[in-house]
Amino acid sequence: MCTTHLLVAHDWVAADVGITDVLPGACLVCGSRLGVRYPSGWLCAVCEWRLGDVPDFELAPPRVDVVYYVRYRDRVKIGTSGNPRMRLTAIPHDEVLAFERGGRPLEQRRHAQFADARMEATEWFHLQDALLAHIREVAAGVDDPWHRYDRWVSAELARHA
Structure with missing residues (x-):
């Protein structure tokens, strides 16, 4: 040409x-x-x-519920939040491993799924191969879990704008 x-x-x-x-x-x-x-x-x-x-920053940001996986020493917490930045400031952790989009029902399913590794009456779990494999699957292709969360929030904001 x-x-x-x-x-x-x-x-x-x-x-x-x-x-x-x-x-x-x-x-x-x-x-x-x-x-x-x-x-x-x-x-x-x-x-x-x-x-x-x-x-319009006067409007509240859209709520995006996530199930989070954070590691603290040799254990993992599986929790949920509509505002993980605020929530994770109150939880001792060494690293944020992954976010999975979903709310309380998904969190409860994950708790049941990994019940054999659960620390008595808490949301903390012992590190085990099945749990680590699940976290790797959820985090696949994501360098920083916060970027994925920010993308979900911005997509919701754009959808409602």
């Missing part, structure tokens, strides 16, 4: 599917720096928030 036709093809593709590039500024909703540029403007590549639209 000649240069002229390559440029025409590039412009046609850019108008149709956008060009992924670094945003001019961080996304106001999720903080991502990656965006997709269309002739009509920019969208965040993570949460699809339109660059330039200002979220």
Whole structure:
């Protein structure tokens, strides 16, 4: 193809599917720096928030219930929260292992699933192969569980906006 036709093809593709590039500024909703540029403007590549639209921060953020898995020494806590940032400040832990989208019913199923490793009358569990395998499966492909949670929240915010 000649240069002229390559440029025409590039412009046609850019108008149709956008060009992924670094945003001019961080996304106001999720903080991502990656965006997709269309002739009509920019969208965040993570949460699809339109660059330039200002979220209404006076509204409460959407509630996204998660089941969290945190490790403290040689045990794991399986709990649930609609605000894990606040909840996990009150729980001693060494690391956040994973988040799984769901509320109390999912948490109760996980407690029953790993009941043989449960520490008496608590939400803490002994490390065991089955539990660790489940956590690895839930966390597969995720470098930082907080990024997954932020994406869920920003998707809910964008859905309600």
